[in-house]
Amino acid sequence: MKNNRQSIFLRQSEVATYCRNQNIKIKHLPNGVLIILGSQNNPESVSASLNFTFSSGAYFDPPSKAGIHHLLEHLINPPISKLAANLHVSINAQTSYANLIELCNGPFSSKVKNYGLLPLLSHIYESLMNPSALYENLEETLSAERHVIRTEIEEKLVDHNWLVWKKFYNLYLKKGNPILTDVAGTIDTLNNVTKKDISRLIQEVLVSDNLVISAVNEGHEKNGEILFNKLINVFRRFRKSKNKKAQLDWNLLDLTKSFDSKSGQVHYVSTGLHNGLVSILFSFELSVEEFSVFEFGLKNYVDYLMPRVHQFSRQYGLGYYSSVSTERLAKKGIIVIRFDVVKKSKSELEQIINFIQKNLPTIFFLSKTEISTIVQTEKNKQIVIPLTTMARIQWMLFGYFRYKKFINADYVKKTYADINDKHIEFWSKKLHREKALITVIGDVS
Numbered sequence: 127m128k129n130n131r132q133s134i135f136l137r138q139s140e141v142a143t144y145c146r147n148q149n150i151k152i153k154h155l156p157n158g159v160l161i162i163l164g165s166q167n168n169p170e171s172v173s174a175s176l177n178f179t180f181s182s183g184a185y186f187d188p189p190s191k192a193g194i195h196h197l198l199e200h201l202i203n204p205p206i207s208k209l210a211a212n213l214h215v216s217i218n219a220q221t222s223y224a225n226l227i228e229l230c231n232g233p234f235s236s237k238v239k240n241y242g243l244l245p246l247l248s249h250i251y252e253s254l255m256n257p258s259a260l261y262e263n264l265e266e267t268l269s270a271e272r273h274v275i276r277t278e279i280e281e282k283l284v285d286h287n288w289l290v291w292k293k294f295y296n297l298y299l300k301k302g303n304p305i306l307t308d309v310a311g312t313i314d315t316l317n318n319v320t321k322k323d324i325s326r327l328i329q330e331v332l333v334s335d336n337l338v339i340s341a342v343n344e345g346h347e348k349n350g351e352i353l354f355n356k357l358i359n360v361f362r363r364f365r366k367s368k369n370k371k372a373q374l375d376w377n378l379l380d381l382t383k384s385f386d387s388k389s390g391q392v393h394y395v396s397t398g399l400h401n402g403l404v405s406i407l408f409s410f411e412l413s414v415e416e417f418s419v420f421e422f423g424l425k426n427y428v429d430y431l432m433p434r435v436h437q438f439s440r441q442y443g444l445g446y447y448s449s450v451s452t453e454r455l456a457k458k459g460i461i462v463i464r465f466d467v468v469k470k471s472k473s474e475l476e477q478i479i480n481f482i483q484k485n486l487p488t489i490f491f492l493s494k495t496e497i498s499t500i501v502q503t504e505k506n507k508q509i510v511i512p513l514t515t516m517a518r519i520q521w522m523l524f525g526y527f528r529y530k531k532f533i534n535a536d537y538v539k540k541t542y543a544d545i546n547d548k549h550i551e552f553w554s555k556k557l558h559r560e561k562a563l564i565t566v567i568g569d570v571s
């Protein structure tokens with residue numbers, strides 16, 4: 127058995143004690159709804175935020191009705207948006223390949239019954255239970271929302287940045303990987319969606335054992351307790367599913383290199399847009415262990431690299447935009463360094479790529495002084511903000527959604543404290559220029 131201190135996940139038997147110590151409340155209702163609440167206990171604040179996450183998303187759209195989850199999401203907020211605005215609660219919703227999420231932020235005070243989140247909760251419940259029942263003319267609403275989505279689709283199709291990542295993932299991920307899911311669908315597939323399809327989806331997706339409610343109460347702990355109990359009372363009545371919904375298999379999200387990554391070999395991909403923009407991406411693949419163990423240092427590391435990349439980019443007139451980003455793709459992660467340039471000839475692009483490649487070690491190499499600055503920053507963070515409640519809850523949920531396990535924040539803290547010279551060694555080996563996958567995406571022909 128692995129020593130738990132070395133594990134990023136908690137054992138089931140440790141969850142209760144751990145949450146007590148971390149001031150996190152977890153309740154699994156008999157109908158299957160999971161409620162998680164963290165309190166910041168700040169007497170100055172009466173703010174709270176609620177996320178209602180249903181674990182089903184566009185990946186499960188029938189291909190002929192692609193976009194149906196997204197269309198359903200568009201139905202949730204209109205019936206309650208006026209009331210929410212009057213109560214000073216901001217609401218939003220989003221769909222991904224994996225989830226449908228309703229987000230609410232606003233004041234919560236048990237003492238004020240007619241303001242903020244408290245009086246809105248029962249309305250959120252109604253809308254999540256059956257949004258389609260709250261429209262006088264559902265057919266009309268559906269066609270209006272199809273129109274809204276059409277605009278969203280059109281905007282994306284001319285968005286260089288969106289296309290770059292879309293092409294990048296298409297090249298990098300195995301076919302059928304859920305991340306490649308087109309959340310919005312097309313106008314044709316949306317037109318195929320009927321009222322009946324929507325009611326069926328509501329019965330299948332907006333169900334209790336699909337629902338995780340994560341709440342952060344910034345204010346007094348007592349207030350948080352009241353919010354927690356209120357959520358339990360309202361959502362214990364939420365509909366149970368009749369048949370078991372297919373769960374996303376996170377193993378499907380494994381990255382598979384679909385192209386040769388030998389150094390010097392450059393992959394050109396056209397976005398089909400003639401906007402004169404070309405993005406050059408250098409990417410490095412990380413295993414989940416590398417990503418998890420070094421993640422917190424990695425974020426900081428990347429923050430440190432960003433100004434260098436900008437400076438490098440400006441100094442050599444490489445482009446108008448540059449960035450360094452990291453992404454955890456379920457079981458793996460990537461770090462991508464990107465330069466956007468105004469269209470050049472192929473030979474000019476190759477010169478630029480050679481130049482960047484030659485200089486990558488300089489960009490990535492941090493001196494001992496710089497590393498110790500990062501270590502110090504990380505350590506100070508740990509003392510000054512001992513992992514905010516919001517972040518803690520996000521970690522808990524991250525682990526829960528992907529691995530059905532809870533993340534051990536103590537372990538995360540320990541990795542902060544452990545950042546040291548080993549990082550220099552690790553990253554200088556890992557981010558070696560020979561290991562970079564090079565892609566050129568944009569107005570290339």
Ligand SMILES: [Zn+2]
Nearest residue numbers: 196200275278
């Ligand atoms: Zn939308």
